[in-house]
Each structure stands twice: as structure tokens, then as C-alpha cells.
Amino acid sequence: MQSMRILQLHCDYIEFTPVKKEIKSAEEIEPKSKRLDEVVVAFVAVEDGDNSDVAKRAMNEISESMKKIGCSKLLLYPYAHLSSKLASPSTALSVLKEMEMQGNGLEIQRAPFGWTKSYKIQVKGHPLAEHSKTISAGEEKESTSEALKAESKIQSFWHIMTTDGKMHDIDKFNFAKHQSLEVLAKYEAAKKRSVDEPPPHVKLMKKLAIADYEPASDAGNMRFFPNGRLIKSLIERYVTEKVVEYGGFEVETPIMYDSHHPSMESYFNRFPARQYNVNSEGKQLFLRFAACFGQFLMAKDFQMSYRNLPLRLYELTRYSFRREQSGELVGLRRLRAFTMPDCHAMCKDMEQAKEEFRKRFDLSRQVIKGLGLDEADFEMAIRFTEEFYNENKDLIEELVSKIGKPVLVEMWKDRFFYFVLKWEFNYVDNLGKASALSTDQIDVENGKRYNIEFIDETNKPQNPIILHNSPSGAVERVIYVLLEKAAKDQREGRKPGLPLWLAPTQVRVIPVKPEFLDYCEKLTEKISQQDIRVDLDDRNESVGKSIRDAETDWIRYIIVIGEKEANAAKLSIRDRKTGAVKELTTDELVREIKKETRGMPFLKMNMSRYVSKRPQIMV
RNA sequence: GCCUCGAUAGCUCAGCCUGGUAGAGCGAACGCCUCGUAAGCGUUAGGCCGCGGGAUCGAAUCCCGCUCGAGGCUCCA
Incomplete structure (x- = not known):
């Protein structure tokens, strides 16, 4: 022709x-x-x-x-x-x-x-x-770009699956008790929404001195102040610990790759013009948009036996880069540079892949829970090819029943993407925007594409099935979700706050008069030695003003020290959660905090212990 | 990328329509107060009104262009 x-x-x-x-x-x-x-x-x-x-x-x-x-x-x-x-x-x-x-x-x-x-x-x-x-x-x-062409033609069928494994028509499903799911379903299937205000977390990220836009950089590249860096570090550490517990091996791969390397080209063809490019000494490099190829290229150089599988490689990518369209970048929801925990598991066959998939599903649920979210805070979507569904109904229904509420289903007539099954947890924010947190995929294509091989029981080389999992989603996006959730609390009349283990300051000590500063300093030191982030408001301000500042900083415990406390064993502690003042000894307070932050990572305060020594971050 | 909106003190913003000395609150510095659970009081400093051009005797204000930012659309491996 x-x-x-x-x-x-x-x-x-x-x-x-x-x-x-x-x-x-x-x-x-x-x-x-x-x-x-x-x-x-x-x-x-x-x-x-x-x-x-x-x-x-x-x-x-x-x-x-x-x-x-x-x-x-x-x-x-x-x-x-x-x-x-x-x-x-x-x-x-x-x-x-x-x-x-x-x-x-x-x-x-x-x-x-x-x-x-x-x-x-x-x-x-x-x-x-x-x-x-x-x-x-x-x-x-x-x-x-055949793939791109195909993408627009790809046929999706949308359903709701209930915990009994039954599929329902989206139009006929009764969403009365599942409003966020309805938003997600409409968002995904119909793409209809209209708001014209910035999401509330944008104000909060500035007010709490977590992060801000950096006009001298490119859009979607944020700067993180000491508070934000601390929170990110804690989340990163937490997710990494959990992945290592699960059996992941942490690796590090380059952030830029040669566009003309043969392994890159076919990947590009699917996802064009969405990355940053860097020219250097005649090489055309691009910044990674995920850890996939770094880990695949690494795995290709491993000599693997079926006995080594499943093999789990994990990387915390700071950063991954996606040059999203400028109009799509909002606060911390979607960025052009973001931190993505990315864990791949090479599996010898579909049976092993399914087993591994279950483990990672549980891992992801655990991680999300540790981050301060529960099943009520997100909606699950699960996507698969028709063929995979017919052969693996058991797995899909098991996942849905574990979540314990209806989920959104997208079924493809034919496989277009490299995966046959994918799920993700979506957070639906105050403006009805959905964004994905955790996700996992069963990839049946890239083992071959990247020439990753293992030797099977019969001494034959085989390509592994690869699972792609981020147990938490992007770290910045986790912060976005926590702030949006706090904004929702505020809107509905509850006090907004961060989980105690993530609070930049967990305890603040306030003297009634400067003459108690000495005593306060000793107390602060004593609490600090128990690995609790405590600071001291040593400014000569009125007690009312100091309390107010501590409250607007969302500080959970406020200790006021005056004549009475300096001469007694018990402290007056204002607990922001209840708003009431209670009397506890120092040890009792420490125990209470330890109990609430058990199992979560700790980092020391990332600012001066003395409030008077800190710059104001006015953004 | 397209559409809409925006840019004034460190921050949040008023002033612009109707052109004529640049405003407030917060924050900062200094001083007073010495304080008991969400803002004590006073003084002072702080501005290329985003950049460039135009019309005008005269522009933060009107007109044009640009840059940057935000929101929406689209997109989201």
C-alpha cells in the first residue's frame, strides 16, 4: 500500500x-x-x-x-x-x-x-x-506513537463493585452513603467539576511555614521551610521503614537518563513531552519521571534465579520530575518535582505475583493508616483488563472485600497499558478533586522490554512479572491530604491539626513571667531528652498572646509555668485536642506522648528551641 | 497549550471605576507594662505601586505589549 x-x-x-x-x-x-x-x-x-x-x-x-x-x-x-x-x-x-x-x-x-x-x-x-x-x-x-493514538481510542467500562464482588452500573448505583465515591466516579468517568478557588491547603502550607512557591524556579517546584522539611523527612523515613520491613531493598538510581538509550525510546513513545530535558556535552538527557527504568536497568544486570524471587527493589525518589501542564499545578497536590517512594517486585509467575500483590495491598493500607488516614478518608479504584478479570476474579474480589466498601471499577476491553491490573487509593478533597495516593500494578510487559531475566526451574531464561507499588504516593501529596483533611475538620467545627508524630513542635513551654525562664529551660531540656520536640516561648509577651500563637501553630501541648508550677510536681498542660487544661507530672506527659507516637519515627526539632531566635516566615 | 483573573511595605490587603502628597492591619526594631490559658500599650523604620512603552501639564490609577503567578479547561504513565 x-x-x-x-x-x-x-x-x-x-x-x-x-x-x-x-x-x-x-x-x-x-x-x-x-x-x-x-x-x-x-x-x-x-x-x-x-x-x-x-x-x-x-x-x-x-x-x-x-x-x-x-x-x-x-x-x-x-x-x-x-x-x-x-x-x-x-x-x-x-x-x-x-x-x-x-x-x-x-x-x-x-x-x-x-x-x-x-x-x-x-x-x-x-x-x-x-x-x-x-x-x-x-x-x-x-x-x-501508536500507543498515544490507541490511548484515545481505548475503551473503558466503568462500574461500582461492592464488597460481595458484584458489579453495578454507575448510573444505577445508590451513592447515598458513599458521597466521596460518587465524586470520584463522576470525576473519573465524566470529568465534570467546577470550582474557582484555591484549595484550602495552599493557605495552610504557607501559614504553618511548611512550603511555598518559588518564583525563581519553574512552576511546580516548591521550597520547603524547616517545618516542611521535617515533616517530609518523617514521612519518608516512615514509608521507607515499612517497605524495608516488608522486604524491600533500598537502592539509588540516577535522576537523568540518555533519551537515545535504546531502553528509553520505547518508554517515551507512550508518554511524550512530559519531562524536563537537559542537554550536556551533546547528550540529550531527561529527568526521570519515575524510578521504574533506573530499577529495571539495575535488575537487568542482576543474575537471578527463580529462587531469588520475588525480588523487591525500593527507592525513595527525591525527585521524580513530570512536566505537568502549568494549569494543572496547584499547591502540593500536583508538582513537577516530587518525592515518590517506588517499590518494584520481580515475580517468577502470575501465582507469585498475585501473592505478592496481596502483601503489598496490606502494606499500603498499613502505611496509609500510619499516616493518619483511614478507610473513610479515601476511595479505591481498581482497573483491569476484561481477560484478567475473568481469570482472577478471586483476587479482585478479595481486595474489594478487604477495603470493606464499594470501589470504582474501570475495565478495559483490551490491554493498552503495560499492566493488567492496577488499584489506587484516591483522596477526594474539599473541592471535589480526586488524587491518587497508594497504588500497585501488575506489569506484564516491561520485564521483556528491559530484558530482565531469571533462570527458572528448568534452567530456561524467563522475564519476570513486575509489580509497581507506591505504598503512600508522593510524599508532598501526603502532606496535601493531611492539610486538606485538617481544613475539612476546621470547616466542620473541629480543631485542625497534624498527627502528633508529624507536628514540628509537639510541646511548647510558656513562662508567665521572665523570672520563670530558668525553670522553663530546665523543663524543656528534660522533655527534649525523651525525644520529644519541645520548644520554649522566651519572648517577653503576655501569656494570652503566647497561647494564641501556640494555638495558631497547631501545637498540641502547651505548658504554662508560673509561681504555682515552679513549686509543685504537677504541670498545667493545655491539650489542644480537648481544649482543656489538665494537671500531669512531666513523666505522665512524656508517657502520654510516647504512647501516641509509638512505632513512628522521631527526628529532633528543626528550628531553634527558643521562639525568640526564629525568623518569622511570612508567606 | 487554551480561557479567566491577578501583581501596591517582609506578609495580608485597601486605594484604581472618577488621574493631582502612598494607606491600614499584622510582622520587625526600640521603649513601657511583668502579665495565669486565643491578640497589653506607645514610638520608629520600612514602597522603582512587576517590567517596558503610549496618550496626558501630570499616572499606582487610562491604553498597548511583556514577564511572572493563580484558578478553570485539557491532562494526570
Whole structure:
């Protein structure tokens, strides 16, 4: 079958000079040089049989891909050498002219037809810069991004699965008791929502001096103040501990990769133009958008036996980078640079993969719970191919029944992604936006793609099935969820707060008068030695003011020291959770805090112990 | 990427419509008060009104362009 061939290059510039006529029917033009900057050059070979329908399709394809790379200047460059079944020159020229006329909202130029031209060209370094396609009458084929094409055609069937394993129509399901699930289902299936205010966590992240935008960087790259860094460190440590307990081995892989490395190219074709690119010494590098390929390339170099499986590799990626569309970045919900715990398990067969999948499901639930969320705080979605469902109903129904409430189901007629099964926990925020936290996938494709091998029982090499799990989701997103949850508490009349183990200050000591400072200092030191984050408000402010400041900082325990306490064993402790003042000895207080933070990591205070010594972070 | 909105003191914002000395609260510095569970009092310092251009005798204010940011759409491996 004949088809037009196109090689499309996104260029910094092209400069060409018509040298001499190549064929008799060449266009009559002035042989002048021309230079174009920031342009997409499409080398086009028109084949025998191409017609105006093909011209139209070709232009649609070109303009579509140019939209993706954000360029609207196009140079059509007749280039016979791409084909051996060329159309006649007159047909070719008329097809090219049709393409030029069609426009598609682009600024189009055309290099002269039929001339030998010398040219100088500089092609850009991003993965989508080079792109070839073949357009034929009747069908279309795109050699570099079939997957993308397929994605828009992919057929999904949406359902609700109840804990008894029954599937229900979304339209007929009674959401009365499952409002967040309804939001998620509508969000996913219909993509309908409309709000026009920033989500409440944005104010909170600033007020609590956790994080802020950094205008001197790129959008979606946040700065984290001491409080934010502390909270992130604690979450990171917690998730890592849990993954290591489960059996993960922590590794570290590079954050940038060569775009032209053979293992990268096929990955790119699925997910184009969504990464940061870095040029260095002629290499075109991109910043990783996940830990997958780092770990896959590592596993490829392992000599593995089936006896070594399942093998779990884990990395806390600080950072992963995704160049999300600017309009999609909001506070800490979605970032362009984020910290993703990413754990892969290589399994010898589907049986082992399923077993492992169950373990990781439990791990993820445990981690989410430790982070201060419970089943009521998120909605699960589970996605699978029809084939996988038919063969593995038991596994899917088991997961749903463990969650103990209905979940959203997406079923695909055919496998499009590299996985056959995926679930995720979604948090639905105050504005009805859903975002995924934990997730796990069964990947049946990348073992082969990356040439990862193990030797099976019969001494034959096999590709493992790979599970992709993040037990918590991005660390920044966990903070977003905790703050949104706090905002919800506030809105509904409860006191907002962070889990005690994550609070930058757990206890604050306030003297009634400066003369008690000495006593306060000794007390602060004593509590601090028990691995509790305690600070001292040594400013000469009124007690009322100090209490107020501590309350607006969400500090859980406030100890006021005056005449009475300095001469007695018991302390007056204001517990923010109840709002009441209670009397406890120091040891009793320490025990209470230890009990509530048991099993969770501890880090020392990340600011001066003295409130008067701290800069105000006004953002 | 498209659409909408925004940018004034360290922070949050008023002033802009209707052009004529740059405002408040918080925070900061200094001083007074010496205080018992959510804001004690006073004084002072602090501004290229995002950048560039235009019309005007005169611009924070009106017009044009740009940059940056936010929200929505789309997207979200």
C-alpha cells in the first residue's frame, strides 16, 4: 500500500539554499537562501497513490503533534529520498500545495520543489523533536506513537463493585452513603467539576511555614521551610521503614537518563513531552519521571534465579520530575518535582505475583493508616483488563472485600497499558478533586522490554512479572491530604491539626513571667531528652498572646509555668485536642506522648528551641 | 497549550471605576507594662505601586505589549 512518508523535526533553526534544479518540472523560483527559527521541519515524500485525503490527514497529524510541542511554525520540505515509490512530480507538487493551503492554524512555509538544496539544521533535544510517520489513504499509522493514538481510542467500562464482588452500573448505583465515591466516579468517568478557588491547603502550607512557591524556579517546584522539611523527612523515613520491613531493598538510581538509550525510546513513545530535558556535552538527557527504568536497568544486570524471587527493589525518589501542564499545578497536590517512594517486585509467575500483590495491598493500607488516614478518608479504584478479570476474579474480589466498601471499577476491553491490573487509593478533597495516593500494578510487559531475566526451574531464561507499588504516593501529596483533611475538620467545627508524630513542635513551654525562664529551660531540656520536640516561648509577651500563637501553630501541648508550677510536681498542660487544661507530672506527659507516637519515627526539632531566635516566615 | 483573573511595605490587603502628597492591619526594631490559658500599650523604620512603552501639564490609577503567578479547561504513565 502506498503512503506518504514524513520525517518531522523540531528545530532551533533551519537554513537552506536552492542550488540547482533537480528535475525539469522544478518550480520557477529565485534561488535565495532562507532561514527559519523555532520551526518544525517536515520532510515529505509523496508516494504514488497519495491524494488530497492523504494531504488532509497528514496535516492533521502534523498539526496535532505540533500542538503537543507548542510550536506553530511549519516548513514543508519536499524530500524524495524517503521513498522508492514516489508519486509523479506534478502530483507530488499539487499534494504539497494542498497541504500548504490547508493551514490548520499554522504558519506554513514550503521549500521549493524539484531543487537540489543545501541546508543547515539544528534539531532540538527533546524526545518528541524527532518524529516520523506514514500516512496512507484509508488508514493511518504513526510509527512513533501508536500507543498515544490507541490511548484515545481505548475503551473503558466503568462500574461500582461492592464488597460481595458484584458489579453495578454507575448510573444505577445508590451513592447515598458513599458521597466521596460518587465524586470520584463522576470525576473519573465524566470529568465534570467546577470550582474557582484555591484549595484550602495552599493557605495552610504557607501559614504553618511548611512550603511555598518559588518564583525563581519553574512552576511546580516548591521550597520547603524547616517545618516542611521535617515533616517530609518523617514521612519518608516512615514509608521507607515499612517497605524495608516488608522486604524491600533500598537502592539509588540516577535522576537523568540518555533519551537515545535504546531502553528509553520505547518508554517515551507512550508518554511524550512530559519531562524536563537537559542537554550536556551533546547528550540529550531527561529527568526521570519515575524510578521504574533506573530499577529495571539495575535488575537487568542482576543474575537471578527463580529462587531469588520475588525480588523487591525500593527507592525513595527525591525527585521524580513530570512536566505537568502549568494549569494543572496547584499547591502540593500536583508538582513537577516530587518525592515518590517506588517499590518494584520481580515475580517468577502470575501465582507469585498475585501473592505478592496481596502483601503489598496490606502494606499500603498499613502505611496509609500510619499516616493518619483511614478507610473513610479515601476511595479505591481498581482497573483491569476484561481477560484478567475473568481469570482472577478471586483476587479482585478479595481486595474489594478487604477495603470493606464499594470501589470504582474501570475495565478495559483490551490491554493498552503495560499492566493488567492496577488499584489506587484516591483522596477526594474539599473541592471535589480526586488524587491518587497508594497504588500497585501488575506489569506484564516491561520485564521483556528491559530484558530482565531469571533462570527458572528448568534452567530456561524467563522475564519476570513486575509489580509497581507506591505504598503512600508522593510524599508532598501526603502532606496535601493531611492539610486538606485538617481544613475539612476546621470547616466542620473541629480543631485542625497534624498527627502528633508529624507536628514540628509537639510541646511548647510558656513562662508567665521572665523570672520563670530558668525553670522553663530546665523543663524543656528534660522533655527534649525523651525525644520529644519541645520548644520554649522566651519572648517577653503576655501569656494570652503566647497561647494564641501556640494555638495558631497547631501545637498540641502547651505548658504554662508560673509561681504555682515552679513549686509543685504537677504541670498545667493545655491539650489542644480537648481544649482543656489538665494537671500531669512531666513523666505522665512524656508517657502520654510516647504512647501516641509509638512505632513512628522521631527526628529532633528543626528550628531553634527558643521562639525568640526564629525568623518569622511570612508567606 | 487554551480561557479567566491577578501583581501596591517582609506578609495580608485597601486605594484604581472618577488621574493631582502612598494607606491600614499584622510582622520587625526600640521603649513601657511583668502579665495565669486565643491578640497589653506607645514610638520608629520600612514602597522603582512587576517590567517596558503610549496618550496626558501630570499616572499606582487610562491604553498597548511583556514577564511572572493563580484558578478553570485539557491532562494526570
